[in-house]
Amino acid sequence: MTVRRGRQGPDVAPGDPGAPAPLSGLGFDPVVAAAWLYYQDDLTQSEIAGLLGVSRATVVNLLGEARRRGVVHVALDPGAAGRVALARGLAARYGLADCVLVPDDGGASHPAERIGTAGAQLLARELRSGDRLGVSFGRTVLALSKALPAPSPPLRDIEVVQITGSLTAKDAFSPELCTLNVATRLQAHCNHLHAPMFVSSPTMRAMLTAEPPIAGHLALARSCNRVVFGVADLTIDGTIFQSGMFTPAEIAPYVARGAIAIIASHFVDIDGRPVDGAHHERLVGITLAELAAIPQRICVSGGPDKVNALHACLAGGYVTHLVTDERTARELLQQG
Known part of the structure; x- marks a missing residue:
């Protein structure tokens, strides 16, 4: 999965040079994408919001959904x-x-x-x-x-x-x-x-x-x-x-x-x-x-x-x- 930074927001059309690169191989499931960026790539919620073109509150909801779906399992030592x-x-x-x-x-x-x-x-x-x-x-x-x-x-x-x-x-x-x-x-x-x-x-x-x-x-x-x-x-x-x-x-x-x-x-x-x-x-x-x-x-x-x-x-x-x-x-x- 590759994502590059650029202009975000509803005014950015698909294919625009400022839009995020496609999340290849994941079918762009935002729940999986948010979970990967947060837990695997160690990005902050604000960084993920910028990369996905959504609000930070949406990222919080996506991460919560990832745990509910079982995409992410949290284990306490x-x-x-x-x-x-x-x-x-x-x-x-x-x-x-x-x-x-x-x-x-x-x-x-x-x-x-x-x-x-x-x-x-x-x-x-x-x-x-x-x-x-x-x-x-x-x-x-x-x-x-x-x-x-x-x-x-x-x-x-x-x-x-x-x-x-x-x-x-x-x-x-x-x-x-x-x-x-x-x-x-x-x-x-x-x-x-x-x-x-x-x-x-x-x-x-x-x-x-x-x-x-x-x-x-x-x-x-x-x-x-x-x-x-x-x-x-x-x-x-x-x-x-x-x-x-x-x-x-x-x-x-x-x-x-x-x-x-x-x-x-x-x-x-x-x-x-x-x-x-x-x-x-x-x-x-x-x-x-x-x-x-x-x-x-x-x-x-x-x-x-x-x-x-x-x-x-x-x-x-x-x-x-x-x-x-x-x-x-x-x-x-x-x-x-």
């Missing part, structure tokens, strides 16, 4: 349908505004990389000019920061804000690197928190956070309208140990009091309630209550070790938009 049901189930259970699930790949890659990529796509879709975006840290947040596409058209007046103090032991998943990556991708203003994540004493924390530059930065973080963060589990191979943030001995008292996860450097129990302790009193960054007050809270996390940690984060109401993997979603829904 069972895997995709299952992911939709899982996502809706999670959203309903935890009161989420949106849930994005990454399909299982049989363990071929680390879930953090794939979840981070999906999170970057979600964040890119949500961002608007004038936004103030808070950024936490972790392996999945770092993957998101690397995968974030440059916005097109460019966004204006974006502020990217580090929401916790800096890590000094290892910088692989550091808050400052994650924040810088996101700001660079967005060509946005980068606001680093020039203070360590933990200081030597509660008194030092009170003094430091009272200093105008630090107090001003924390106020900026509290004023974010979006935030992206991950969830750390307390297993020995988790991010908190890889980053040098904690030693097993340091978290033992928190675990004894029921801690199951870390969100923005804060320990929480299985229901998402804060578990305070010596480190909490020395922490420089926004509080969990301040995190929960940010309007859009995008959590990127998943993997077999993160189910309980994610449940704690979701149960505590810290998430509005979740990006995780299919297996983790199933296990979350199976929990009582």
